[in-house]
Amino acid sequence: MTVPPTAVWRGIPADQRREQRRRQLLDAGFDLLGTGGWDATSVRGVCRRSRLSTRYFYESFTDLDELLVAVFDEVVEETTARILDAIRTAPRRTRAAARAAVETGVRHLTDDPRRARVICIEAPGNEALVRRRMEVRREYAQIIGTLGRELEGEVPGAEALVEATATLLIGGISELLISWLDGRLPHTRDQFIDDMTELVVTTGEGSAALARRRRR
Numbered sequence: 448m449t450v451p452p453t454a455v456w457r458g459i460p461a462d463q464r465r466e467q468r469r470r471q472l473l474d475a476g477f478d479l480l481g482t483g484g485w486d487a488t489s490v491r492g493v494c495r496r497s498r499l500s501t502r503y504f505y506e507s508f509t510d511l512d513e514l515l516v517a518v519f520d521e522v523v524e525e526t527t528a529r530i531l532d533a534i535r536t537a538p539r540r541t542r543a544a545a546r547a548a549v550e551t552g553v554r555h556l557t558d559d560p561r562r563a564r565v566i567c568i569e570a571p572g573n574e575a576l577v578r579r580r581m582e583v584r585r586e587y588a589q590i591i592g593t594l595g596r597e598l599e600g601e602v603p604g605a606e607a608l609v610e611a612t613a614t615l616l617i618g619g620i621s622e623l624l625i626s627w628l629d630g631r632l633p634h635t636r637d638q639f640i641d642d643m644t645e646l647v648v649t650t651g652e653g654s655a656a657l658a659r660r661r662r663r
C-alpha cells in the first residue's frame with residue numbers, strides 16, 4: 448500500500464518527518480565536514496552519523512555535493528545575518544561599521560571551529576564548494592561595495608574602482624583568515640580582529656580618496 452505524502456505517523460505529519468530527517472543529515476554533514484574534512488565525508492558516513500539509511504539520504508539530496516553545498520550555505524547564511532545585524536546597529540561611521548562586521552564574522556566563525564573549517568579550509572578543496580564559494584564571494588563583494596557607498600559617499604564614475612576594492616577586500620579577508628586559522632599569523636583573536644579592521648578601513652578610505660582625486 449502506498450502511504451500518501453500527507454500521512455501522519457505517531458502524530459507527526461510526513462512532511463515534518465522528512466524535514467526532521469533532512470535536518471539530521473545536515474547536522475551530520477556539518478559535523479563530518481567541519482571535523483574530518485570533505486575528503487573524509489561520504490554518503491555512507493553521513494548516514495551512519497545521522498542514523499538514517501541511504502534511502503533517506505537520497506530523499507533529501509541528489510548526491511554528496513548537494514549536501515556539502517547545503518551545509519556551506521547554512522553556515523554562510525547564519526554568519527551573513529549576524530554580520531548585517533551588527534552593521535545595522537553600529538554607528539554610521541566607516542571604522543565602527545568595519546569593526547562590527549569583522550568582529551562579528553570572526554567571532555562567529557571561530558566560536559565553533561567547525562564553521563571556520565567549512566567556510567575557509569574545506570571549501571577550496573571540493574569542486575562544488577569552490578563554485579559556490581566564488582558565488583558567495585561575489586555576493587559579499589556587492590555588500591561591501593554598497594556599504595562603502597553609503598558610508599563614504601557615491602562618487603560618479605567610480606563604479607569599477609568600488610567593485611575592484613570590494614573584491615580585493617573580500618578576497619584578502621578570506622585569505623588572511625585562512626592563514627590565521629592555519630597558524631601562519633601569530634595573532635591572538637583580538638589582535639587579528641584589530642588588525643583586520645584597520646586594514647579594511649585603510650583600504651576603503653584609500654579607495655574613496657583615489658575616486659575623489661580622479662573626479663577633480
